[in-house]
Amino acid sequence: xxxxxxxxxxxxxxxxxxxxxxxxxxxxxxxxxxxxxxxxxxxxxxxxxxxxxxxxxxxxxxxxxxxxxxxxxxxxxxxxxxxxxxxxxxxxxxxxxxxxxxxxxxxxxxxxxxxxxxxxxxxxxxxxxxxxxxxxxxxxxxxxxxxxxxxxxxxxxxxxxxxxxxxxxxxxxxxxxxxxxxxxxxxxxxxxxxxxxxxxxxxxxxxxxxxxxxxxxxxxxxxxxxxxxxxxxxxxxxxxxxxxxxxxxxxxxxxxxxxxxxxxxxxxxxxxxxxxxxxxxxxxxxxxxxxxxxxxxxxxxxxxxxxxxxxxxxxxxxxxxxxxxxxxxxxxxxxxxx
Numbered sequence: 001x002x003x004x005x006x007x008x009x010x011x012x013x014x015x016x017x018x019x020x021x022x023x024x025x026x027x028x029x030x031x032x033x034x035x036x037x038x039x040x041x042x043x044x045x046x047x048x049x050x051x052x053x054x055x056x057x058x059x060x061x062x063x064x065x066x067x068x069x070x071x072x073x074x075x076x077x078x079x080x081x082x083x084x085x086x087x088x089x090x091x092x093x094x095x096x097x098x099x100x101x102x103x104x105x106x107x108x109x110x111x112x113x114x115x116x117x118x119x120x121x122x123x124x125x126x127x128x129x130x131x132x133x134x135x136x137x138x139x140x141x142x143x144x145x146x147x148x149x150x151x152x153x154x155x156x157x158x159x160x161x162x163x164x165x166x167x168x169x170x171x172x173x174x175x176x177x178x179x180x181x182x183x184x185x186x187x188x189x190x191x192x193x194x195x196x197x198x199x200x201x202x203x204x205x206x207x208x209x210x211x212x213x214x215x216x217x218x219x220x221x222x223x224x225x226x227x228x229x230x231x232x233x234x235x236x237x238x239x240x241x242x243x244x245x246x247x248x249x250x251x252x253x254x255x256x257x258x259x260x261x262x263x264x265x266x267x268x269x270x271x272x273x274x275x276x277x278x279x280x281x282x283x284x285x286x287x288x289x290x291x292x293x294x295x296x297x298x299x300x301x302x303x304x305x306x307x308x309x310x311x312x313x314x315x316x317x318x319x320x321x322x323x324x325x326x327x328x329x330x331x332x333x334x335x336x337x338x
Contacts, residue, residue, distance in 0.1 A: 042070035063098035178216030
């Protein structure tokens with residue numbers, strides 16, 4: 001089996017026997033969880049399987065959930081582990097790399113979702129570098145990035161597979177910064193720069209332009225496809241107004257570009273990234289963004305004999321999201337203003 005290949009000839013000095021009860025489910029690229037049938041097949045060769053890979057600081061499984069499940073099915077209390085040292089963002093990249101190389105292949109949707117997530121966590125990576133990680137073509141990765149300005153141009157430089165930094169247009173970073181300046185008027189230049197992927201001095205220029213009522217993107221830096229300006233509502237009116245209270249829940253529905261920009265900003269918030277509930281929320285939001293981009297494919301995939309069931313579930317999910325929105329808004333309203 002392909003799972004055996006990754007362990008052949010490997011250094012055994014870094015292998016540890018770890019109680020299974022200490023391990024947590026990884027935040028990996030698979031959207032469907034464990035394939036029980038595949039795990040049962042691995043039971044027959046469980047003694048030959050290579051160690052699983054675990055993120056040391058969180059004890060989350062990076063690679064090997066099927067091997068772990070197989071070990072549990074045969075009644076084991078411990079499993080052989082190789083520890084990975086690094087950030088959670090780096091751990092996710094490693095998880096994608098491992099799942100692309102061996103085991104059950106990732107679906108096209110899982111690879112595209114992983115690519116979008118890596119763009120958010122590594123905005124300076126080139127399309128070719130991300131493509132090499134997720135197992136997609138650079139052209140496909142470029143298409144995913146071009147679905148939104150905030151993903152297409154999240155920083156002023158891109159790091160290629162050769163490690164060299166190359167400059168890119170920062171128009172989208174300026175647009176995201178312009179929206180953040182209006183939404184969070186008391187945020188520091190460095191805070192906004194970190195979220196938007198641009199320099200603090202560029203944020204200063206954006207803030208000055210917004211205060212003067214000008215476009216955050218100078219005419220000379222606007223691209224033919226992207227243009228400039230702050231994110232807008234579907235009615236065409238500028239969303240943000242100077243002097244708004246920080247953290248206030250905005251009125252009206254966010255446009256698709258606004259949604260992507262918001263998810264991009266939320267991905268950089270440590271209070272969400274470093275909590276289990278926050279990571280779960282981010283995954284829900286990211287999946288929603290993928291669903292919007294793949295809308296036509298999803299509609300075509302619904303069989304005629306399942307239309308009513310799918311429609312009912314979709315309405316139920318929409319009601320769940322609406323209820324979450326109401327509870328979040330109520331929670332925010334009950335808190336004192338900043």
